[in-house]
Amino acid sequence: WKIIHLEEVDSTNEYAKKIAGTSPEGTVVVAKRQSSGRGRKGRSWASPEGGLWMSVVLKPGKIDPRLAFVGALAVVDVLGDFGINSGIKWPNDVWVGGRKIAGILVEGRGSEYAVLGIGLNVNNPIPEELKESATSMMHHVGRGLPLEKVLERLLFHLGGWYRVYLERPDLLMAKVRERTFILGKTVRVVEEHSVITGRALDVLDDGSLLLEVGGELRRVIYGDVSIR
Numbered sequence: 001w002k003i004i005h006l007e008e009v010d011s012t013n014e015y016a017k018k019i020a021g022t023s024p025e026g027t028v029v030v031a032k033r034q035s036s037g038r039g040r041k042g043r044s045w046a047s048p049e050g051g052l053w054m055s056v057v058l059k060p061g062k063i064d065p066r067l068a069f070v071g072a073l074a075v076v077d078v079l080g081d082f083g084i085n086s087g088i089k090w091p092n093d094v095w096v097g098g099r100k101i102a103g104i105l106v107e108g109r110g111s112e113y114a115v116l117g118i119g120l121n122v123n124n125p126i127p128e129e130l131k132e133s134a135t136s137m138m139h140h141v142g143r144g145l146p147l148e149k150v151l152e153r154l155l156f157h158l159g160g161w162y163r164v165y166l167e168r169p170d171l172l173m174a175k176v177r178e179r180t181f182i183l184g185k186t187v188r189v190v191e192e193h194s195v196i197t198g199r200a201l202d203v204l205d206d207g208s209l210l211l212e213v214g215g216e217l218r219r220v221i222y223g224d225v226s227i228r
């Protein structure tokens, strides 16, 4: 890894995309604060000091939505290292005890590069209006954690899962299924133009979610899931 530490930036994903063309695979951008952190679907991502806001440049040959699972599995493992039990909320959030602790945003340009952005709530305060839906590592461990140590563990697990993704994507997806806690549950999925309610049966090898809706099988490629 080649790590670039920044005090403040608009978004580590934006920064990483700017340098991706001329930077080697494994270049990591970490910022203490982001002034306009971004989430999926153009939403904003609150990024005050104390959280881990990072993006890594990858060059896997093609951009693939399954790269988000590399990030999600790595986060689940980091949390495990600190004694926190978590699961993947398809497609790319990590949740602890009914609350979101991390989000993942993969962006890229065709076959040239992919930027895998991870936002992990570590010591940052959770705003009052998000307390019902979001949590942090500090909240679960009961004390502040050294961010460098969390980053080091995250990069360790990212490296491992990225290798699995490249060499044995079937094993990556098997692990994703094991860690996805919505399987078997009735969920509501908000897609771009529609809302589907059904029972989540499986995460398929291409990363899509298989639902049973009134006796029929439906495949969902992307969407926001809530548990009914």
Ligand code: BTN
Pocket: 010, 011, 012, 013, 014, 034, 036, 037, 038, 039, 040, 041, 043, 045, 047, 052, 053, 054, 055, 093, 102, 103, 104, 105, 117, 118, 119, 120
């Ligand atoms: C989501 O849950 O919608 C995804 C959130 C992704 C946030 C991270 S923080 C580091 C990187 N830089 C950004 O602007 N976003 C990602």
